[in-house]
Amino acid sequence: MAGVSDVAMRTLSREFGADMTYTEMVSAKGLSYANEKTRQLLELAEGEDRVAVQLFGHEPDVMASQAAWIEEVMGPHLAWLDINMGCPVRKITSKGEGSALMQTPELAADIARCVKNAVQFPVTVKFRRGFAMGEETAPEFAKRMEQAGVDAIAVHGRFAQQMYGGKSDRGTIARVKEAVSIPVVGNGDIRHGSEALTMMEETGCDAVMIGRGAQGNPWIFAEAKAAVAGEAVPPRPSVYEKVEVARRHAKLLSEREGRNIVRMRKHASWYTTGVPRGSEARGRINDCVTFEDFEAVFDDILRVTREFEEAGFYMNNTGL
Ligand SMILES: Cc1cc2nc3c(=O)[nH]c(=O)nc-3n(C[C@H](O)[C@H](O)[C@H](O)COP(=O)(O)O)c2cc1C
Structure with missing residues:
Protein backbone atom coordinates (compact mmCIF):
# COMPACT_ATOMS: atom_id res chain seq x y z
CA MET A 1 0.00 0.00 0.00
CA ALA A 2 1.48 3.28 -1.16
CA GLY A 3 2.58 5.38 1.82
CA VAL A 4 1.60 2.62 4.27
CA SER A 5 3.32 -0.76 3.81
CA ASP A 6 6.78 0.40 4.80
CA VAL A 7 9.42 -1.93 6.19
CA ALA A 8 8.18 -1.51 9.77
CA MET A 9 4.59 -2.40 8.94
CA ARG A 10 5.75 -5.34 6.85
CA THR A 11 8.02 -6.63 9.62
CA LEU A 12 5.21 -6.56 12.17
CA SER A 13 2.68 -8.04 9.74
CA ARG A 14 4.93 -11.03 9.06
CA GLU A 15 5.66 -11.44 12.75
CA PHE A 16 1.95 -11.58 13.51
CA GLY A 17 1.33 -14.22 10.87
CA ALA A 18 1.05 -12.72 7.37
CA ASP A 19 2.46 -15.29 4.95
CA MET A 20 3.63 -12.60 2.57
CA THR A 21 3.72 -8.82 2.36
CA TYR A 22 4.11 -6.43 -0.56
CA THR A 23 6.21 -3.36 -1.09
CA GLU A 24 4.46 -0.08 -1.75
CA MET A 25 3.78 0.19 -5.47
CA VAL A 26 6.97 0.91 -7.37
CA SER A 27 7.11 2.94 -10.58
CA ALA A 28 8.81 1.05 -13.42
CA LYS A 29 9.58 4.37 -15.07
CA GLY A 30 11.08 5.74 -11.85
CA LEU A 31 13.30 2.67 -11.56
CA SER A 32 14.39 3.02 -15.17
CA TYR A 33 15.65 6.55 -14.31
CA ALA A 34 17.48 5.07 -11.31
CA ASN A 35 15.40 7.35 -9.09
CA GLU A 36 16.79 6.98 -5.56
CA LYS A 37 13.43 7.36 -3.79
CA THR A 38 11.88 4.72 -6.03
CA ARG A 39 14.79 2.34 -5.44
CA GLN A 40 14.45 2.75 -1.69
CA LEU A 41 11.00 1.18 -1.92
CA LEU A 42 12.74 -2.10 -2.75
CA GLU A 43 14.82 -2.15 0.42
CA LEU A 44 14.09 -4.88 2.90
CA ALA A 45 13.96 -4.56 6.65
CA GLU A 46 16.65 -6.20 8.71
CA GLY A 47 15.53 -9.78 9.13
CA GLU A 48 12.94 -9.55 6.36
CA ASP A 49 13.63 -12.62 4.24
CA ARG A 50 11.35 -12.04 1.26
CA VAL A 51 8.84 -9.56 -0.05
CA ALA A 52 6.57 -9.39 -3.08
CA VAL A 53 7.29 -6.32 -5.20
CA GLN A 54 4.47 -4.48 -6.89
CA LEU A 55 5.32 -2.64 -10.10
CA PHE A 56 3.20 -0.13 -11.94
CA GLY A 57 3.55 1.34 -15.39
CA HIS A 58 2.08 1.21 -18.88
CA GLU A 59 4.98 0.43 -21.20
CA PRO A 60 5.52 -3.32 -21.71
CA ASP A 61 9.25 -2.97 -22.48
CA VAL A 62 9.95 -0.71 -19.47
CA MET A 63 7.93 -2.96 -17.18
CA ALA A 64 9.76 -6.05 -18.46
CA SER A 65 13.25 -4.58 -18.23
CA GLN A 66 12.64 -3.25 -14.72
CA ALA A 67 11.13 -6.55 -13.60
CA ALA A 68 14.29 -8.28 -14.81
CA TRP A 69 16.43 -5.74 -12.96
CA ILE A 70 14.46 -6.26 -9.75
CA GLU A 71 14.90 -9.99 -10.06
CA GLU A 72 18.62 -9.57 -10.54
CA VAL A 73 19.22 -7.20 -7.61
CA MET A 74 16.85 -8.83 -5.15
CA GLY A 75 17.57 -12.47 -5.96
CA PRO A 76 16.04 -14.83 -3.40
CA HIS A 77 14.66 -11.87 -1.40
CA LEU A 78 12.04 -11.46 -4.10
CA ALA A 79 8.96 -13.61 -3.42
CA TRP A 80 7.15 -12.68 -6.62
CA LEU A 81 6.41 -9.73 -8.86
CA ASP A 82 2.96 -8.23 -8.86
CA ILE A 83 1.65 -5.84 -11.51
CA ASN A 84 -0.70 -3.08 -10.36
CA MET A 85 -3.79 -2.90 -12.54
CA GLY A 86 -6.08 -1.70 -9.75
CA CYS A 87 -4.95 1.72 -8.59
CA PRO A 88 -7.84 4.17 -9.11
CA VAL A 89 -5.94 7.39 -8.36
CA ARG A 90 -6.16 9.95 -11.19
CA LYS A 91 -2.44 10.71 -11.15
CA ILE A 92 -1.88 7.05 -12.12
CA THR A 93 -4.89 6.34 -14.35
CA SER A 94 -4.38 9.52 -16.38
CA LYS A 95 -1.16 7.93 -17.67
CA GLY A 96 -2.98 4.73 -18.61
CA GLU A 97 -1.56 2.91 -15.57
CA GLY A 98 -3.10 1.10 -12.61
CA SER A 99 -6.81 0.42 -13.06
CA ALA A 100 -6.83 2.27 -16.43
CA LEU A 101 -5.24 -0.89 -17.84
CA MET A 102 -8.58 -2.64 -17.33
CA GLN A 103 -9.86 -0.37 -20.10
CA THR A 104 -7.05 -1.41 -22.44
CA PRO A 105 -7.05 -5.16 -21.86
CA GLU A 106 -4.85 -5.93 -24.86
CA LEU A 107 -2.14 -3.65 -23.57
CA ALA A 108 -2.63 -5.11 -20.09
CA ALA A 109 -2.13 -8.63 -21.45
CA ASP A 110 0.90 -7.48 -23.38
CA ILE A 111 2.44 -6.07 -20.21
CA ALA A 112 1.70 -9.28 -18.28
CA ARG A 113 3.20 -11.41 -21.07
CA CYS A 114 6.33 -9.28 -21.43
CA VAL A 115 6.97 -9.21 -17.69
CA LYS A 116 6.39 -12.94 -17.39
CA ASN A 117 8.83 -13.64 -20.22
CA ALA A 118 11.46 -11.40 -18.64
CA VAL A 119 11.70 -13.13 -15.26
CA GLN A 120 11.95 -16.56 -13.67
CA PHE A 121 10.01 -15.58 -10.56
CA PRO A 122 6.23 -15.92 -10.37
CA VAL A 123 4.26 -12.99 -11.78
CA THR A 124 0.88 -11.98 -10.41
CA VAL A 125 -1.57 -9.24 -11.35
CA LYS A 126 -3.86 -7.25 -9.06
CA PHE A 127 -6.97 -5.61 -10.44
CA ARG A 128 -10.50 -4.53 -9.55
CA ARG A 129 -14.06 -5.55 -10.31
CA GLY A 130 -13.91 -3.35 -13.39
CA PHE A 131 -13.08 0.22 -14.27
CA ALA A 132 -16.43 1.93 -14.95
CA MET A 133 -19.13 1.86 -12.29
CA GLY A 134 -21.48 -1.07 -12.91
CA GLU A 135 -19.38 -2.72 -15.64
CA GLU A 136 -17.92 -5.89 -14.21
CA THR A 137 -15.09 -6.95 -16.48
CA ALA A 138 -13.00 -8.78 -13.87
CA PRO A 139 -13.83 -12.40 -14.89
CA GLU A 140 -13.04 -11.74 -18.55
CA PHE A 141 -9.94 -9.75 -17.59
CA ALA A 142 -8.80 -12.59 -15.33
CA LYS A 143 -9.00 -15.03 -18.24
CA ARG A 144 -6.86 -12.74 -20.36
CA MET A 145 -4.27 -12.56 -17.60
CA GLU A 146 -4.25 -16.32 -17.28
CA GLN A 147 -3.77 -16.66 -21.04
CA ALA A 148 -0.94 -14.14 -20.85
CA GLY A 149 0.81 -16.56 -18.50
CA VAL A 150 0.52 -14.99 -15.05
CA ASP A 151 0.81 -17.33 -12.10
CA ALA A 152 -1.93 -15.93 -9.87
CA ILE A 153 -4.26 -12.97 -9.61
CA ALA A 154 -5.63 -10.80 -6.84
CA VAL A 155 -9.03 -9.14 -7.12
CA HIS A 156 -10.45 -6.25 -5.14
CA GLY A 157 -14.24 -6.35 -5.50
CA ARG A 158 -14.82 -2.64 -6.17
CA PHE A 159 -14.97 -0.76 -9.45
CA ALA A 160 -12.14 1.69 -9.96
CA GLN A 161 -14.66 4.55 -10.19
CA GLN A 162 -15.92 3.56 -6.76
CA MET A 163 -12.47 4.34 -5.33
CA TYR A 164 -12.99 3.10 -1.74
CA GLY A 165 -16.71 3.84 -1.43
CA GLY A 166 -19.47 1.27 -1.08
CA LYS A 167 -18.64 -2.35 -0.46
CA SER A 168 -16.24 -4.81 -2.05
CA ASP A 169 -18.32 -7.41 -3.89
CA ARG A 170 -17.56 -11.00 -2.98
CA GLY A 171 -19.63 -12.27 -5.91
CA THR A 172 -17.01 -10.80 -8.25
CA ILE A 173 -14.28 -12.75 -6.54
CA ALA A 174 -16.34 -15.94 -6.84
CA ARG A 175 -16.95 -15.31 -10.56
CA VAL A 176 -13.25 -14.67 -11.14
CA LYS A 177 -12.42 -17.89 -9.33
CA GLU A 178 -14.86 -19.74 -11.60
CA ALA A 179 -13.34 -18.17 -14.71
CA VAL A 180 -9.72 -19.26 -14.22
CA SER A 181 -7.71 -22.19 -12.93
CA ILE A 182 -4.75 -20.22 -11.52
CA PRO A 183 -4.87 -19.25 -7.83
CA VAL A 184 -7.09 -16.30 -6.94
CA VAL A 185 -6.46 -13.99 -3.99
CA GLY A 186 -9.58 -12.30 -2.63
CA ASN A 187 -9.31 -8.73 -1.40
CA GLY A 188 -11.55 -6.07 0.05
CA ASP A 189 -13.04 -5.10 3.39
CA ILE A 190 -11.54 -7.80 5.61
CA ARG A 191 -11.64 -6.00 8.94
CA HIS A 192 -11.73 -8.98 11.30
CA GLY A 193 -9.88 -12.28 11.15
CA SER A 194 -13.15 -14.18 10.86
CA GLU A 195 -13.88 -12.36 7.57
CA ALA A 196 -10.83 -14.01 6.01
CA LEU A 197 -12.56 -17.34 6.54
CA THR A 198 -15.97 -16.20 5.28
CA MET A 199 -14.33 -14.62 2.23
CA MET A 200 -12.67 -17.95 1.40
CA GLU A 201 -15.85 -19.93 2.05
CA GLU A 202 -18.10 -17.63 0.04
CA THR A 203 -15.84 -17.10 -2.94
CA GLY A 204 -13.68 -20.22 -3.10
CA CYS A 205 -10.60 -17.98 -3.32
CA ASP A 206 -7.25 -19.55 -2.51
CA ALA A 207 -5.87 -16.82 -0.26
CA VAL A 208 -6.86 -13.45 1.09
CA MET A 209 -5.14 -10.09 1.05
CA ILE A 210 -5.67 -7.60 3.85
CA GLY A 211 -5.01 -3.90 3.44
CA ARG A 212 -6.68 -1.26 5.60
CA GLY A 213 -7.69 -3.83 8.20
CA ALA A 214 -4.00 -4.19 9.07
CA GLN A 215 -3.40 -0.50 9.65
CA GLY A 216 -2.36 -0.18 13.30
CA ASN A 217 -3.60 -3.74 13.63
CA PRO A 218 -1.08 -6.49 12.80
CA TRP A 219 -3.10 -8.75 15.14
CA ILE A 220 -5.54 -9.25 12.28
CA PHE A 221 -3.10 -11.67 10.66
CA ALA A 222 -2.97 -13.93 13.71
CA GLU A 223 -6.75 -13.74 13.94
CA ALA A 224 -7.21 -14.55 10.25
CA LYS A 225 -4.81 -17.46 10.41
CA ALA A 226 -6.55 -18.92 13.43
CA ALA A 227 -9.98 -18.50 11.83
CA VAL A 228 -8.89 -20.15 8.57
CA ALA A 229 -7.24 -23.02 10.47
CA GLY A 230 -10.45 -23.55 12.45
CA GLU A 231 -8.73 -22.59 15.70
CA ALA A 232 -9.93 -20.24 18.43
CA VAL A 233 -9.41 -16.64 17.39
CA PRO A 234 -7.11 -14.89 19.90
CA PRO A 235 -8.64 -12.07 21.98
CA ARG A 236 -8.24 -8.48 20.80
CA PRO A 237 -5.08 -6.77 22.10
CA SER A 238 -5.21 -4.77 25.29
C1 LIG B 1 -3.64 4.39 1.36
C2 LIG B 1 -3.82 3.23 0.43
C3 LIG B 1 -2.78 2.89 -0.41
C4 LIG B 1 -2.93 1.81 -1.29
N1 LIG B 1 -1.88 1.48 -2.11
C5 LIG B 1 -1.99 0.41 -2.92
C6 LIG B 1 -0.91 0.01 -3.74
O1 LIG B 1 0.16 0.64 -3.77
N2 LIG B 1 -1.08 -1.11 -4.51
C7 LIG B 1 -2.25 -1.82 -4.51
O2 LIG B 1 -2.34 -2.83 -5.19
N3 LIG B 1 -3.28 -1.44 -3.76
C8 LIG B 1 -3.18 -0.36 -2.97
N4 LIG B 1 -4.25 -0.01 -2.19
C9 LIG B 1 -5.47 -0.83 -2.24
C10 LIG B 1 -5.43 -1.96 -1.22
O3 LIG B 1 -4.35 -2.81 -1.49
C11 LIG B 1 -6.71 -2.79 -1.27
O4 LIG B 1 -6.85 -3.35 -2.54
C12 LIG B 1 -7.96 -2.00 -0.93
O5 LIG B 1 -7.72 -1.07 0.10
C13 LIG B 1 -9.10 -2.93 -0.53
O6 LIG B 1 -8.69 -3.84 0.46
P1 LIG B 1 -8.86 -3.57 2.04
O7 LIG B 1 -10.33 -3.34 2.27
O8 LIG B 1 -8.34 -4.80 2.69
O9 LIG B 1 -8.07 -2.34 2.35
C14 LIG B 1 -4.14 1.07 -1.33
C15 LIG B 1 -5.18 1.43 -0.47
C16 LIG B 1 -5.04 2.50 0.40
C17 LIG B 1 -6.19 2.86 1.29
Missing part, protein backbone atom coordinates in the same frame (compact mmCIF):
# COMPACT_ATOMS: atom_id res chain seq x y z
CA VAL A 239 -4.28 -1.09 25.37
CA TYR A 240 -0.92 -2.18 26.81
CA GLU A 241 -0.26 -4.51 23.89
CA LYS A 242 -1.32 -1.87 21.39
CA VAL A 243 1.04 0.67 22.88
CA GLU A 244 3.87 -1.85 23.03
CA VAL A 245 3.53 -2.69 19.33
CA ALA A 246 3.09 0.97 18.36
CA ARG A 247 6.34 1.67 20.21
CA ARG A 248 8.11 -1.08 18.31
CA HIS A 249 6.70 0.25 15.05
CA ALA A 250 8.12 3.69 15.86
CA LYS A 251 11.47 2.17 16.86
CA LEU A 252 11.70 0.18 13.63
CA LEU A 253 10.90 3.30 11.62
CA SER A 254 13.42 5.43 13.49
CA GLU A 255 16.14 2.85 12.96
CA ARG A 256 15.34 3.01 9.29
CA GLU A 257 14.53 6.64 8.68
CA GLY A 258 16.60 8.40 11.31
CA ARG A 259 15.35 11.10 13.63
CA ASN A 260 12.51 12.45 11.57
CA ILE A 261 9.75 9.87 11.64
CA VAL A 262 6.79 12.02 10.65
CA ARG A 263 5.66 8.95 8.74
CA MET A 264 4.82 7.33 12.09
CA ARG A 265 1.98 9.81 12.67
CA LYS A 266 -0.60 7.94 10.64
CA HIS A 267 0.41 4.56 12.05
CA ALA A 268 0.29 5.95 15.61
CA SER A 269 -3.17 7.37 14.96
CA TRP A 270 -4.35 3.96 13.83
CA TYR A 271 -2.82 2.19 16.82
CA THR A 272 -4.51 4.60 19.22
CA THR A 273 -8.07 4.13 18.03
CA GLY A 274 -10.06 2.88 20.98
CA VAL A 275 -7.51 3.75 23.67
CA PRO A 276 -8.62 5.99 26.57
CA ARG A 277 -8.47 9.68 25.64
CA GLY A 278 -7.42 8.53 22.18
CA SER A 279 -8.54 11.66 20.37
CA GLU A 280 -6.46 13.81 22.71
CA ALA A 281 -3.47 11.55 22.01
CA ARG A 282 -4.04 11.80 18.27
CA GLY A 283 -4.05 15.57 18.49
CA ARG A 284 -0.57 15.40 20.00
CA ILE A 285 0.57 12.74 17.55
CA ASN A 286 0.04 15.26 14.76
CA ASP A 287 2.93 17.28 16.19
CA CYS A 288 5.31 14.37 16.79
CA VAL A 289 8.52 14.24 14.80
CA THR A 290 11.02 12.09 16.71
CA PHE A 291 10.86 8.71 18.41
CA GLU A 292 10.99 10.48 21.77
CA ASP A 293 7.95 12.60 20.85
CA PHE A 294 5.95 9.45 20.14
CA GLU A 295 7.29 7.79 23.31
CA ALA A 296 5.95 10.67 25.41
CA VAL A 297 2.45 10.23 23.94
CA PHE A 298 2.55 6.46 24.39
CA ASP A 299 3.70 6.84 28.02
CA ASP A 300 0.78 9.17 28.70
CA ILE A 301 -1.70 6.73 27.18
CA LEU A 302 -0.43 4.05 29.57
CA ARG A 303 -0.61 6.44 32.52
CA VAL A 304 -4.21 7.40 31.70
CA THR A 305 -5.10 3.74 31.21
CA ARG A 306 -3.72 2.87 34.66
CA GLU A 307 -5.60 5.78 36.20
CA PHE A 308 -8.83 4.60 34.61
CA GLU A 309 -8.22 1.10 35.93
CA GLU A 310 -7.36 2.34 39.43
CA ALA A 311 -10.55 4.40 39.41
CA GLY A 312 -12.42 1.16 38.83
CA PHE A 313 -13.23 1.55 35.15
CA TYR A 314 -13.16 -1.77 33.44
CA MET A 315 -10.90 -1.65 30.39
CA ASN A 316 -11.96 -4.18 27.82
CA ASN A 317 -9.71 -5.16 24.97
CA THR A 318 -10.56 -2.17 22.83
CA GLY A 319 -9.78 0.19 25.66
CA LEU A 320 -13.36 1.41 25.87
